[in-house]
Amino acid sequence: DAGVIQSPRHEVTEMGQEVTLRCKPISGHNSLFWYRQTMMRGLELLIYFNNNVPIDDSGMPEDRFSAKMPNASFSTLKIQPSEPRDSAVYFCASSSPLAGGTDTQYFGPGTRLTVL
Amino acid sequence: QQPVQSPQAVILREGEDAVINCSSSKALYSVHWYRQKHGEAPVFLMILLKGGEQMRHEKISASFNEKKQQSSLYLTASQLSYSGTYFCGTLGGSGGYQKVTFGIGTKLQVIP
Numbered sequence: 691d692a693g694v695i696q697s698p699r700h701e702v703t704e705m706g707q708e709v710t711l712r713c714k715p716i717s718g719h720n721s722l723f724w725y726r727q728t729m730m731r732g733l734e735l736l737i738y739f740n741n742n743v744p745i746d747d748s749g750m751p752e753d754r755f756s757a758k759m760p761n762a763s764f765s766t767l768k769i770q771p772s773e774p775r776d777s778a779v780y781f782c783a784s785s786s787p788l789a790g791g792t793d794t795q796y797f798g799p800g801t802r803l804t805v806l
Numbered sequence: 807q808q809p810v811q812s813p814q815a816v817i818l819r820e821g822e823d824a825v826i827n828c829s830s831s832k833a834l835y836s837v838h839w840y841r842q843k844h845g846e847a848p849v850f851l852m853i854l855l856k857g858g859e860q861m862r863h864e865k866i867s868a869s870f871n872e873k874k875q876q877s878s879l880y881l882t883a884s885q886l887s888y889s890g891t892y893f894c895g896t897l898g899g900s901g902g903y904q905k906v907t908f909g910i911g912t913k914l915q916v917i918p
Contacts, residue, residue: 732808732910733848733893746905781847794838795906797847 694798696782702804708770711801714763715784723795724757724767725781733781739765772805779803807831809896811909818884818916826879826912828894837870837877838895838906848893851879884916 695714703709715722724736737747739759747757754773759765769776779802783795809830818824828837836855840848852861854870854877861868865882881888891913895906 733908735905735907738905794850794853796850799847 694782694784694796696780696798696801698801699799700802700804702806703772704806705773706771707805708768709772709776709803709805711767711780711782711803713765713767713782713798715765715782716786716796717763719784719786719796720762721785721787722759722765723783723785724765725783725797727779727781727800736767736780769803772803774805777803777805808907809894809909811892811894811912813912814910815913816915818881818888818914820886820916820918821883824881824884824914826881826892826894826914827876828878828896828909829874829876830896832875832896834870834872834875834896836897837868838897839868839877839879840893840895840908841890842893842911843890851892881914884914886916886918889914889916 694716697712701709720741722739726734726736734749736749737757738745742759742762755769757767779800781800782798785795809828812827816824836853838853839851841851842848851863852868854861854868856872868877868879870877877894879892891911893908893911895908897906
């Protein structure tokens, strides 16, 4: 398996522009997570999907952020309009349940976003 | 709440041992440990379950003290390849909802 695939790997944009990050989870995984990583706050969970349905979006910073999962093999995270404080590495991770109700998350390579 | 990791950073010489601690203010169902090398994605190391045994990944082992709501990661005879940032993630409550909250990380550097 190719693992979790994210695109683009790097994105540089200007303040006010729309940014769309893409993720393809591992085939067969039914949970998908979007994280944001910064030096100050570490890994923050933005949103969690289970079977394509958003379960917890309490981590989404504000209305400028939105995420969709139209099918089991694709998800997007959109920022509109983008701001310099959105600069971070955004990771997508997927998982499948193991016996006992816990699972391992497999992370994609991340998208490094820079908003000028 | 975000679990608290200590120390925040540590430098070791090859062959030395280290312990990284992770504590939570909430009752825990499981603790997850991940390692992230510079510029790469976090990679799963191990999960410790409530009532479970101590786990091991190569020469790295971990324990989970449910009563104290703490987990410790033990790196024995460290190798250069151990360098990276170690994150603990905690899953609270019944475990039915798969939300893991990660600590800020412990940066480990192993030098020759």
